[in-house]
Amino acid sequence: MRRLYALMALRCTATLLGSVGLARLAGPLIETGQLDAVALGLAVAGVGAAAWLGGSVERCAAGLEATVAGRLIDAAERRLAAMPARAAAALPRGALIVGLQRHPGALARLAVGHAAARRMTALGPVMTAAAMAVVSWQAALVLLLASPVMIVLFVLVGGIISERAAVQEAALGRLATQFADRVRTLPTILAAHGLTRESEKLDRRLEAYAAGTLGVLAVAFLNAGVLDFFASLAIAILAVFLGLGHLGLAAVPGFAGLALWQSLLILLLAPEFFATLRRYAELYHAKAEGEAAADALAWMFPPNAKDEAAEEAPILAVPGVRSLVLPHAGSVPDFDLPARGLFALTGPSGAGKSTLLRVLARVEAPLAGTVRLPADRPPTWVSVENPVLAGPLRRALAEGSRATPEAVARAAARLGLTDDPHWPGGLDAPVGAGAENLSGGQRVRIAVARLLLRPGLAFGDEPTAKLDPLNAARVRQALWDASRTRLVIVATHDPALAALADRRVDLGDAPAERHAA
Structure with missing residues (x-):
């Protein structure tokens, strides 16, 4: 995870340098028609490095998630092997099988992808605002003031997503358990001419799971949509203030008297300020799914597991x-x-x-x-x-x-x-x-x-x-x-x-x- 955090910080730095290079290249090119070779080199190097580091971040995150999921599956196998047979048989088979296919991956996304996005939500905007403050601290302040609105939104939407994710996982568990039970008793169902009735029951379970899934996705899309609205509104405010300053129609402190490349830099950095927040919003449903998966996998890690290990009786010298x-x-x-x-x-x-x-x-x-x-x-x-x-x-x-x-x-x-x-x-x-x-x-x-x-x-x-x-x-x-x-x-x-x-x-x-x- 430390390597992943370092790669993400380097990608953000490369993006900021690339933005500076693009702004320094485009400003003089528009005003005087002159090409700044140094700015061009910085822009190419920054954009190229950001793209390469972005791929490295994705590969590193995918590898970590695969490792975590694989170790969770190994831990589940060891736990099942160590459990008394009757305790293992008491676990709902359908929900257990489906859960071991889904829950390790969901929990890995929570432990890796969501954790990395949360870390960059704190680091990325600060780095971007600091770079913007060099040109106009007033513009950086406008973006920082928009952040609390996003945080309040995350808190409000987070509770809804968590509730709906729990409902979704419960519906999937019931569906899988019922399906496994009906497969086991299929000869009896056929002999009793109950196939139509059981098919209708499974259809209702499937509809409940589909409704739960759509509920989670609807809130996730709403979250992303509201975030995009506030981000676009903040960027539009910056653009209006900067445009009024360049046209001489208003002298707003921090937005008037700027060179063209400085205004372009502010507009290039503003989307980057919200990029990490948008990424966090995209993964917010992963948080809810991961927490629901953690609850579903609680049988793997009983609360008193450490106490049991500490109090475990010594191995006998003789059988x-x-x-x-x-x-x-x-x-x-x-x-x-x-x-x-x-x-x-x-x-x-x-x-x-x-x-x-x-x-x-x-x-x-x-x-x-x-x-x-x-x-x-x-x-x-x-x-x-x-x-x-x-x-x-x-x-x-x-x-x-x-x-x-x-x-x-x-x-x-x-x-x-x-x-x-x-x-x-x-x-x-x-x-x-x-x-x-x-x-x-x-x-x-x-x-x-x-x-x-x-x-x-x-x-x-x-x-x-x-x-x-x-x-x-x-x-x-x-x-x-x-x-x-x-x-x-x-x-x-x-x-x-x-x-x-x-x-x-x-x-x-x-x-x-x-x-x-």
Whole structure:
């Protein structure tokens, strides 16, 4: 930004020098017909330098805006990756996707383009007025007196633009969220013959967003129009006073008795005085859009982010849990986690087993405490809620792994999936869209088979709850076998599975009873 400010100051200086050269060239040329070579050189050098510096300013600003926007997107990706899965899923998807396409750029324009225009609004008119005061301080005073009117205008219009920009962003967020939701539920909408009704709803959202956009642009154009009116009025007043002075019709102090080149210089500098104000007015809607984008991106930078970083618990020396407090379940005892083995979380319903499992898997965040896992590979999750890819069974099993067809066949056979009487077809057995043709037990067995095909840490939430005795025994054996080479953590009510565990943590009483105790 310092480099950008320096380039803008140099461009303003070059413009002023070019104006002096043009005035010194045109005045004598009109009065005597003589060409001033020095003035010509100064005019050419000043105009050329101003043009080159103008291009440099635009390139520098564009590069800075791209850098800021790119870093904001990177920060959003890191934030989403670090967020608990449930917190990330709670964000409105449509508004999130559209926002990450629009908001970083809008915020970058606020941080770079608008900030630079604001800085030059203070510097540019002062430099121009100082150059003009050398010729006529009265003319410079006329321009300075017009500035408060512009500032009052910016303040009045700014509130209107901010309000309309917030309405525009809210309308876009609702439109994007509704569109994403309707795309997800399109088969249901078509089956219920609701396409016309939903299309009308989307049309109304689109019209609201279009109206919000036009509202912002209308105020922005009005702002620029009023600014141009006052600028033209101030320049016209200068021109009238200077013309009356040269015609000898009025002797206004500071405007009478000037050489022609001095009057021309005043008229050349007057538009430059208002140029930075006009640029600021053009970018005023960028300020409103950037502030609205900052509000929309607030989830990336929570207010207590610094406090959280300052209070972040130290990394544990060994894998395990220390001083952990669970949402809705309270505190749990400290324990270490081995590098491999079957680790069981037991306790009555409501004791917090599933919550603790989700915290260990980083699906949810604890209220307090520290967790360290023994491996950093992506874990495998086993529960009745596991998504299953539509298509043949072999494809659903191999999803996310590099297992050979032989390994897929062995894993399916171990879990009784190739000879299931309720789901014939072996590895070619079909999985419907959304796995609607599968029972909860079949989903769990597919998840356990995928666990056997993937390396790394594994979590199981009541993996035997929906199974008959034969398939429950198969799942227990598969989990125990997998735990010989990795850590498998299960939350379970199954005493047989808990008995196989190498280690066990009993959460004991339900949260209310623990707190009472």
